[in-house]
Amino acid sequence: MLRFASLGSGSKGNATLIESGNNDKDTRILLDCGFSTKEVENRLAKLGRTAQSITAIVITHEHSDHVSGAGRLSRKYNIPVWLTVGTSHACRDNDFHSTHYIDSHNDFEINDINLHPFPVPHDAREPCQFVFSDGASRLGIVTDLGYFTPHIIKHLNKLDSLLLECNYDEAMLLNGAYPQSLKRRVHGSKGHLDNKHASDLLKKLNVDKLKNIIGVHVSEKNNTEEYAINALCNGLGCEQSAVSLASQSEGFSWREQ
Ligand SMILES: [Zn+2]
Ligand SMILES: [Zn+2]
Numbered sequence: 001m002l003r004f005a006s007l008g009s010g011s012k013g014n015a016t017l018i019e020s021g022n023n024d025k026d027t028r029i030l031l032d033c034g035f036s037t038k039e040v041e042n043r044l045a046k047l048g049r050t051a052q053s054i055t056a057i058v059i060t061h062e063h064s065d066h067v068s069g070a071g072r073l074s075r076k077y078n079i080p081v082w083l084t085v086g087t088s089h090a091c092r093d094n095d096f097h098s099t100h101y102i103d104s105h106n107d108f109e110i111n112d113i114n115l116h117p118f119p120v121p122h123d124a125r126e127p128c129q130f131v132f133s134d135g136a137s138r139l140g141i142v143t144d145l146g147y148f149t150p151h152i153i154k155h156l157n158k159l160d161s162l163l164l165e166c167n168y169d170e171a172m173l174l175n176g177a178y179p180q181s182l183k184r185r186v187h188g189s190k191g192h193l194d195n196k197h198a199s200d201l202l203k204k205l206n207v208d209k210l211k212n213i214i215g216v217h218v219s220e221k222n223n224t225e226e227y228a229i230n231a232l233c234n235g236l237g238c239e240q241s242a243v244s245l246a247s248q249s250e251g252f253s254w255r256e257q
Pocket of ligand 1: 061063122124144
């Protein structure tokens, strides 16, 4: 059984825990590490876990909200890091305890968890996102993408759980306080997914098995919880109680699938 939780999600930092197994035999993956070591330690404690127990850090891309704390955490606790060559070269701090390069088109395993990476349109060197599986169920995590392609939809079909970017409301972004250059970047095809496109993506998926849908990377300036939740409900044709959001300060607590 896969379990997962978020240490926090948004433009100030992202980190998600994915784990399998029981007690001593747990495999525990930290997907992205956009928080300081102290923050990671505190946030892990709230989830009942320690940094010593992390099996691996997997990095999606080099933006600081995903990687700023990865080097220090890896060195302090001797945690190996998995990432693409492009991401590694683009990281300011890539002096990891040890490094495993991944091919963003090929599956790989970390103990009993299978990771299925796929490339996404985003303004980073070699970004990828992942589907995690223990053989029985599948968890998709898509935090940063400018738009969705048929290839991405194919990978996200028939998931048991999906963490999906609901970054911004288009009108709030375009009428908001961001400078024009940043508006263009976020809104562009290699920027971030807005509520409407998150909703449209869900409408194209086979969601027969979907038990958990959680909106992630929700902008604190260019979105509201209500808008993001409505978009997810609209995409799935479900009640508000069936969807939830990851917050910047708390993430979300343990889910099972
Ligand atoms: Zn990014
Ligand atoms: Zn990000």
